Amino acid sequence: MLGIYAALLAAILGRGVIALLGAAALAAALAAAGRLRRGSRTAALAALAVCTASFPFFVRSNPYWNFTAALSALYFLAALGVNIQVGSAGIANLAGAAFFGSGAYTAALLATRLHWPSWATVPSAMAAAVLIGTLLFIPVLKTRGYYLALVTVAFGVVFTLLLTNMAWEGGPQGVKDIPGLGGAFDTPLRAGPWTLPFYARYFWLAAAVAALGAWAAVRLAGSRRGAQWNAVRDDEIAARCCGVDVSRTMLGAFSAGNAFIGLAGGLYAHLVGFVAPADFNFAASLVLLSIPILGGLDSVGGAVVGTGLLIFLAERLRSIADYRFLITGVAVVTILVGAPRGLLPPPVRRYREGSRMRGPASGDASGRPGRAGGAQLDVDSVAVRFGGLRALAGVTLSARPGEVLGVIGPNGSGKTTLFNAIFGLYPVAEGRILLDGRPVTGLPTHRIARLGLARTFQQCRLLPRESVLDNVLLGRQDLAAGEALSWLRMFNPDLEAGMYEAAGDLTLIDRRRIEIARTLMGRPRLLLLDEPTAGLNPEETARMIEELRRVREALPGLTVVIIEHDMSVIAGLSDRVVALSNGRVVTSGRFRDVSSHPAVLEAYLGSAEVAL
Amino acid sequence: MGGVGQVGVRRRHTAPALSSWHVLAQQLAGAALLGVIYALVAVGFTLYFGVLDVIQFSHGDIVTVGAFAALTVAGATRFVPVIFVAAMLVTGLVGIAFRRAAVRPAQASPPLTTLLVTLGAGMAIREAIRLFYPLGSQVHRFPALFPATPVQAGAVLLRASEFWIAGIGLAAIVATATLVQRTSLGRSIRAVAQDREAAQMMGVNLTQVYDATFFIASALAAVAGILYGAYYNTVTFEMGLILGVIGFSAAVLGGLGNAYGAIAGGFAFALLETLSAALLPAGSENADVYAFVVVILFLVFRPTGILGEQMTQRV
Numbered sequence: 001m002l003g004i005y006a007a008l009l010a011a012i013l014g015r016g017v018i019a020l021l022g023a024a025a026l027a028a029a030l031a032a033a034g035r036l037r038r039g040s041r042t043a044a045l046a047a048l049a050v051c052t053a054s055f056p057f058f059v060r061s062n063p064y065w066n067f068t069a070a071l072s073a074l075y076f077l078a079a080l081g082v083n084i085q086v087g088s089a090g091i092a093n094l095a096g097a098a099f100f101g102s103g104a105y106t107a108a109l110l111a112t113r114l115h116w117p118s119w120a121t122v123p124s125a126m127a128a129a130v131l132i133g134t135l136l137f138i139p140v141l142k143t144r145g146y147y148l149a150l151v152t153v154a155f156g157v158v159f160t161l162l163l164t165n166m167a168w169e170g171g172p173q174g175v176k177d178i179p180g181l182g183g184a185f186d187t188p189l190r191a192g193p194w195t196l197p198f199y200a201r202y203f204w205l206a207a208a209v210a211a212l213g214a215w216a217a218v219r220l221a222g223s224r225r226g227a228q229w230n231a232v233r234d235d236e237i238a239a240r241c242c243g244v245d246v247s248r249t250m251l252g253a254f255s256a257g258n259a260f261i262g263l264a265g266g267l268y269a270h271l272v273g274f275v276a277p278a279d280f281n282f283a284a285s286l287v288l289l290s291i292p293i294l295g296g297l298d299s300v301g302g303a304v305v306g307t308g309l310l311i312f313l314a315e316r317l318r319s320i321a322d323y324r325f326l327i328t329g330v331a332v333v334t335i336l337v338g339a340p341r342g343l344l345p346p347p348v349r350r351y352r353e354g355s356r357m358r359g360p361a362s363g364d365a366s367g368r369p370g371r372a373g374g375a376q377l378d379v380d381s382v383a384v385r386f387g388g389l390r391a392l393a394g395v396t397l398s399a400r401p402g403e404v405l406g407v408i409g410p411n412g413s414g415k416t417t418l419f420n421a422i423f424g425l426y427p428v429a430e431g432r433i434l435l436d437g438r439p440v441t442g443l444p445t446h447r448i449a450r451l452g453l454a455r456t457f458q459q460c461r462l463l464p465r466e467s468v469l470d471n472v473l474l475g476r477q478d479l480a481a482g483e484a485l486s487w488l489r490m491f492n493p494d495l496e497a498g499m500y501e502a503a504g505d506l507t508l509i510d511r512r513r514i515e516i517a518r519t520l521m522g523r524p525r526l527l528l529l530d531e532p533t534a535g536l537n538p539e540e541t542a543r544m545i546e547e548l549r550r551v552r553e554a555l556p557g558l559t560v561v562i563i564e565h566d567m568s569v570i571a572g573l574s575d576r577v578v579a580l581s582n583g584r585v586v587t588s589g590r591f592r593d594v595s596s597h598p599a600v601l602e603a604y605l606g607s608a609e610v611a612l
Numbered sequence: 613m614g615g616v617g618q619v620g621v622r623r624r625h626t627a628p629a630l631s632s633w634h635v636l637a638q639q640l641a642g643a644a645l646l647g648v649i650y651a652l653v654a655v656g657f658t659l660y661f662g663v664l665d666v667i668q669f670s671h672g673d674i675v676t677v678g679a680f681a682a683l684t685v686a687g688a689t690r691f692v693p694v695i696f697v698a699a700m701l702v703t704g705l706v707g708i709a710f711r712r713a714a715v716r717p718a719q720a721s722p723p724l725t726t727l728l729v730t731l732g733a734g735m736a737i738r739e740a741i742r743l744f745y746p747l748g749s750q751v752h753r754f755p756a757l758f759p760a761t762p763v764q765a766g767a768v769l770l771r772a773s774e775f776w777i778a779g780i781g782l783a784a785i786v787a788t789a790t791l792v793q794r795t796s797l798g799r800s801i802r803a804v805a806q807d808r809e810a811a812q813m814m815g816v817n818l819t820q821v822y823d824a825t826f827f828i829a830s831a832l833a834a835v836a837g838i839l840y841g842a843y844y845n846t847v848t849f850e851m852g853l854i855l856g857v858i859g860f861s862a863a864v865l866g867g868l869g870n871a872y873g874a875i876a877g878g879f880a881f882a883l884l885e886t887l888s889a890a891l892l893p894a895g896s897e898n899a900d901v902y903a904f905v906v907v908i909l910f911l912v913f914r915p916t917g918i919l920g921e922q923m924t925q926r927v
Binding site: 086090092094136138139140146147149150151153154155157158161162165233234282283286289290293322323325326328329330331332333336337338340 | 713718722725731734738853894905912
C-alpha cells in the first residue's frame with residue numbers, strides 16, 4: 001500500500017526531492033492512521049523530519065517552492081481543524097475559509113493598524129476564530145442537525161459581503177503590506193556555502209506547527225474526548241443517555257477545530273502579506289472541506305493525503321488547473337458514495353496495555369469501590385402527550401432500592417415512552433419523576449444519566465463503526481478499560497478477545513451484551529432495560545436471563561426496571577410487576593397475581609378478540 | 613485561498629420615487645417579486661427534506677442549470693412558453709439524473725454525508741457550467757422575455773415584465789400545490805413524506821416518488837432561474853450559490869418540511885432584504901448581511917420556523 005502510494009506520488013511529482021518529501025509525508029500519514037508498526041512509525045517520522053529540514057536546500061534557488069510548501073503546511077493545519085469538526089464530531093462547518101479568514105484578518109489588522117508583533121497577532125488570530133465560532137454556536141445549542149450548516153453558510157456569506165462592503169479594513173482590495181513574522185524571519189538565510197530564500201524559515205515554522213498540530217490531532221482523536229466526539233456524531237441520543245453533554249462536546253470540538261483554523265489563518269496573513277475577502281469565500285470553504293473528505297473523514301493521515309492531492313491538483317497539473325474545482329467536486333461525490341471512509345480511514349482507537357487496561361484482577365465485578373447501592377425511583381402521575389395523543393395518562397409507580405421491577409403491557413401501552421420520559425427525552429406534561437426523592441423532571445438527559453441512571457434501548461443503540469471496547473467505555477467519562485473488559489468477560493469471553501472489532505458486525509445478543517456492559521460502566525444505581533431479549537431465540541433468551549441474574553448478583557443493591565414482552569423473562573427476573581395499558585397503570589404486584597389479573601388479560605387478549 | 617469569484621452583490625434599480633409612501637410601496641412591490649422567486653427555490657428544499665429527508669445543498673445550482681437551459685433555448689426561439697417548458701423539462705431531467713447519481717447512493721448514509729455529497733455535486737455543476745458553457749465564466753445577458761412597458765398600479769410604477777414574473781411564479785406555486793394536493797402522484801408524495809414505510813407497504817413506488825419529487829423541485833428551480841434572469845437581466849454560473857443559501861434560509865424560516873412555510877419564508881426573506889436596504893445604515897449593499905443575521909437570530913428564538921417544522925424524533 002505504502003509502496004503504491006509512494007510510487008504514484010513520485011511519478012506524479014516527477015521531481016526527485018519533492019517526490020521524496022511526498023513519500024515521507026505519506027509514510028507519516030500512514031503512521032498517523034495507525035497503519036505502521038512502532039519501528040516503521042519512528043522511521044517514517046524521522047524520514048519526514050529529515051526531508052522537511054533539508055527541503056529548502058534542494059529548492060534554494062526557487063523561493064516559490066519554499067512559499068508553496070509553507071502554504072501547503074498551513075492548509076493542512078486548517079484542514080486538521082475542519083476534520084475535527086466535520087469528521088470527528090459530525091458538525092457541518094461550511095465556512096471553514098471564513099474562520100480561516102477571521103484569523104487572517106485579525107492578524108493582518110493587528111499587525112498593520114496597531115503594529116502588534118507577530119508573537120501577539122498569531123495567538124489573537126486563533127482566539128478570534130474560536131470566539132466567533134462560539135458566538136455562532138449559541139443559536140444551534142437548542143437545535144441540531146442542519147441548522148449549524150445553515151448558520152455557518154450564512155456566516156460565510158455575511159463575512160465575505162461585510163469585508164467587501166466595509167471600507168475601514170480595506171474593502172474588496174483587502175489588507176496589503178502585512179509585515180512578516182519579523183526578526184530573522186524576513187532576511188535570507190546563510191547556511192555554510194548556501195543562501196536560502198527567506199521563505200525557508202517560514203516553511204520550517206509552518207511545517208513544525210503543522211507537525212505539532214498533527215500530533216495534537218492524533219492525541220485528541222485517540223483520547224476519550226475523541227471517542228465522545230464520535231459518539232455525538234454517530235448517535236446523539238445514546239451519547240446523552242450515557243451522560244455525555246452533547247452541546248458542550250460539540251462546542252468543544254467546534255472550538256478545537258477553529259483554534260487550528262484560526263492559527264493557520266494568522267500565520268497565512270504573515271506569510272502571504274496580503275488578505276482579501278475573495279480569498280475566504282464559500283468556494284474556498286468547499287476546497288478546505290474537501291481535503292478531509294478525500295483523505296478520509298476523522299483521519300489525521302487522511303488529511304495529509306487530501307492536502308497532498310489538492311496541492312498536486314493545483315500546482316502540478318497546471319495544464320488542467322482550470323478544471324481543479326470540477327475534479328474536486330466530482331472526486332468528493334465519488335469518494336463519499338464509493339468509499340465513504342476516504343482513502344485513508346481512521347484507525348481503531350487502541351489503548352496502551354498499561355495498568356488502566358488490567359483494572360480489577362478478577363472477572364467478578366462486585367466489591368468495586370464507590371458503589372452506592374440502588375436508587376429509589378418514584379414516578380408520580382406522569383402524563384406525556386404528543387399533540388392530541390396521550391401516550392402516558394397519569395402513571396404512578398415506584399421501584400425500591402435493590403428491586404427488579406417488571407413493566408409489561410401490550411404494544412403502544414406506553415412502556416418505552418415511560419423510559420424516555422424518565423430520561424428526559426420526552427417532555428413531561430404533568431406529574432413528577434423523583435430519584436431518591438429528588439425531582440429530575442425537566443433536567444437534561446445527560447444530567448439525569450449522571451445521577452446514576454442508565455438504560456438500554458429496544459433497538460440496540462451502539463456506535464456500529466466503533467470498537468467493542470469504545471462502545472463499552474462510552475458509559476463512563478474516564479478511561480476504565482480494565483473494568484470494561486471485566487464486564488465483557490463476564491458476558492462472553494469472545495468479546496474481550498475481540499475488543500477492537502467493530503461493534504456493528506456482531507450478533508444481536510453480543511450487541512445487547514455490549515449495550516448492557518456500557519450501562520454498567522457508569523456505575524448506575526438505577527438500570528432501565530428495554531426488552532433485553534427482543535429478537536433473541538429461546539436459547540439465547542435463557543442465556544440472557546442467566547447473565548442478567550449474574551449482573552444482579554454482582555451488583556446486589558442495583559435497582560432495575562425491565563420492560564419485556566416475554567413473560568418467562570419477567571417471571572424469572574422481577575420481584576414485582578406493573579402492567580400498563582393505554583398509558584395507565586392497570587395493576588401491580590407479584591407476577592402471578594398481575595399475570596392473571598382480568599384487566600391484564602383483557603389488555604393482552606381483549607384486543608385479540610376484537611381482531612377476531 | 614480559492615480563486616473562484618465571490619458571491620455576487622445583486623443590484624437593481626427602482627423607478628425614481630415621488631414620496632416616502634411611494635418609495636415604500638415601490639419597495640414592497642419589489643420584495644413581493646423577489647419573494648416569489650425565493651419561494652420557488654425554498655419549496656424545493658422543503659420537498660426534498662419532507663419526502664427524502666435530505667438537504668439538497670446544490671439546489672441553487674439546479675436553479676442556475678434552469679437559467680442557462682432557458683438561455684440556450686432562447687437562442688433558438690423567443691416563444692416564451694417553449695422556453696419555459698423546455699427549460700423545465702431539461703432541468704427536471706437533470707434533477708432526476710442528479711438524484712440517481714449523487715443522492716440515491718448516499719441516501720442510506722448519515723445525513724451529514726448526504727449534505728456533503730450534494731455540496732460536492734453542486735461544486736461540480738457550477739464548474740461544469742463555467743467550463744463547458746460557451747463563455748461560461750462571464751456574466752450573460754438574459755433576453756428580455758417580457759415587454760418592459762411601464763404600468764401604473766395604484767401608487768406603484770411597475771413594468772409589465774414584473775407582472776409577468778409575479779404571475780408566472782404564483783402560477784407555478786399554485787400548480788405545484790394542486791399537483792401535490794389533488795393528483796394521485798401528489799397523494800403518493802404526501803404519503804411518503806408522512807410515513808415512508810407505511811406508504812411502501814401500501815404499494816407506493818418509492819423510486820417513482822423520489823424521481824417525481826426531484827423532477828418537480830428541479831422544474832420549479834428552472835422557473836425560479838428564468839424569473840431571476842428576467843428580473844435582473846443577467847445570469848452567471850454562480851448565481852445559484854447565493855440563491856441556494858437564501859432558499860435554504862427561507863425554508864428554515866418557514867419550518868423545514870412545511871411547504872406553506874417555505875413560501876412564507878421566501879417572502880419573509882425578500883421583505884427582510886428590502887426593509888434592510890431601505891431602513892438600515894449602508895443597507896443597500898448589506899441587505900443580505902442584515903437578512904442573514906436576522907435568520908441566525910431567528911433560529912435562537914424560534915428554532916422550528918414560522919409555521920413549525922414537520923419533525924418527529926424517534927427514540
